[in-house]
Amino acid sequence: MPPPLLILLLSPLLLLHSLANAGSLDADVAALTDFRLAAGPSGAALASWNLSANPTPCGGAWRGVTCAGGRVTRLVLEGLGLSSAEALPALARLDGLRVLSLKGNAFSGGIPDLSPLAGLKLLFLARNALSGPIPPSLGALYRLYRLDLSFNNLSGVVPPELGHLDRLLTLRLESNRLTGGIDAVALPRLQEFNVSNNLMSGRIPSAVAAFPAAAFDGNVGLCGAPLPPCKDEAQQPNASGAVNASAAGDCPPAAAMVAPAGAEAQGGGGKGKMSRAAVVAIVVGDFAVVGLVAGLLFCYFWPRLSGRRSGKRLQQGEKIVYSSSPYGAAGVVAAAGAGGATFERGKMVFLEDLSCSNGGTRRFELEELLRASAEMLGKGGSGTAYKAVLDDGTVVAVKRLRDATAAAAASKKDFEHHMAVLGRLRHPNIVPLTAYYYARDEKLLVYEYMPNGSLFSLLHGNRGPGRTPLEWAARLRIASGAARGLAYIHHSGRRGSGTPKLAHGNIKSTNILIDRFGVARLADCGLAQLGSSPAAAAARSAGYRAPEAPPPPRPWASHKGDVYAFGVVLLELLTGRCPGSELPNGGVVVELPRWVQSVVREEWTSEVFDLELMKDKGIEEEMVAMLQLALSCAVAAPEQRPKIGYVVKMIDEVRACGEASPSQDESVDESSGVSDSPAVSEGGALSQ
Known part of the structure; x- marks a missing residue:
């Protein structure tokens, strides 16, 4: 049956109306209102969501609602006793949402399709009464860093679409009724992982085997490291190709229990005694092994004890x-x-x-x-x-x-x-x-x-499960120490002596070392003036050499060049990337400052920050301030770069603000391991 003419005439107007309201604060208000109404009597905790008394949710009066750039970007409603099976779908219309946490309520029904929330980074639905399968549509939330669905009644298998979440740092699915294997959760960046107390089965993938056994306990069907080995592993063939008899549950063959002829005569008539020839052979063999080991040790240690030098490499x-x-x-x-x-x-x-x-x-x-x-x-x-x-x-x-x-x-x-x-x-x-x-x-x-390695190893070494991330306070402390050392070098020339002021000439993360007290120290000071081979100079210049520097291998160092290189180091501290590293899309960062500026221009400032910093709370303003400072140091025009003394002052001001500001822990508890706020405000690009 064809649609009525009135519907056909009005449909373009309805479409225009929906497009006008989509992606606006009015649309966000409508979605929040529908959510509250669907919550029914349990929505009494949201009495502050009153358009008469508080006409906008962005004024700070609406409970649990935070805005940025004129949109609702954060909704945190934890432990309020909210219960409904129809309320959650309304939240899928908040397409500007970055953080959604509804932990500790009584929401029931299935998890709705949240794929419209393309910018969602943190999703916490733990400790509710949600049921049904995990929707595959969660795999479309490619920006997701933390996902916590623990302590619900979810069933079915873990959808393979979750394997698309290659940015995921936290995945908590414990205490549900999930079945099947866990191959889909073998994600490369996971730092926090738990699937305990489910009904899962199969072999634990090697990609998550580094997590403790507690992350897998309570699944009687799971096996393999760190849990006991699977049954097929217990019956592996031995060196001769036969299955171990005790493992297989078989008795040894009868011939193996028959003593050879004449054994009693050779053994002095004692049953089971070893022959004299066998004893002699064993003793001689032991002496031979001891002599061989002693000879090897002698050959190894004698050159050191005698102090002799051989000509061999x-x-x-x-x-x-x-x-x-x-x-x-x-x-x-x-x-x-x-x-x-x-x-x-x-x-x-x-x-x-x-x-x-x-x-x-x-x-x-x-x-x-x-x-x-x-x-x-x-x-x-x-x-x-x-x-x-x-x-x-x-x-x-x-x-x-x-x-x-x-x-x-x-x-x-x-x-x-x-x-x-x-x-x-x-x-x-x-x-x-x-x-x-x-x-x-x-x-x-x-x-x-310097016994504690370099900043490079702390930032980029051994990334994966079990790694201890470099926290934000430590990064600021290292940046401050390195800046102070560079300022001393730049002002080391004595006034009136005619001695030119020094420049470092080779600032990079591998030349920032950490002493036994955890203090940052600059290494290789002043060696750039000695020159280097073309290949070595080209390697050194990759990503750190200022645009105005002459091509290698000409020796070159300047104060402005040092400031540029230090700005690149600050970007390393903020992004967790080193110059020349590969991007997720397969591209290569040749110039880290240019890549950061391009991301900032697209108004996705938070995308440049290191994922490992997501666990630190209340540092968004500090990171933005440091990002502005780093970009000012790494501008292409040398005359626009600040002096290192100003850089030291700005870093100290950022550290002072961080120490004075209270921690922001009103909404996400320590078990989540991350701030309840995305890395920085999503409002707009930084001013250059």
């Missing part, structure tokens, strides 16, 4: 080996003689009195350094760094400068002058240069050892 990480240098402990005198009268033998030069009584590094000779056991810490543009343990247990960091650097061609006088300048840099946020060694073919720098 040992494995990387076991010893510092300077195979290309003629200045080893055995050949240093001969090399000096071969160099002619105009070239002096190399020696260790200590830059100031750093005796053990003063808490510094004691003096030592080159021979003792070459004897030190060591491991490689990493390779950089200026050389390779090692951790060296001297004979008395003293630990130092040694950097061997690359042969291709300009330092190799620099005169001894210029090199010594530059080392003297760097040796005077003494500040709590700078790794001190304590000594150096200069020879024609070998140049070594000795630093105080």
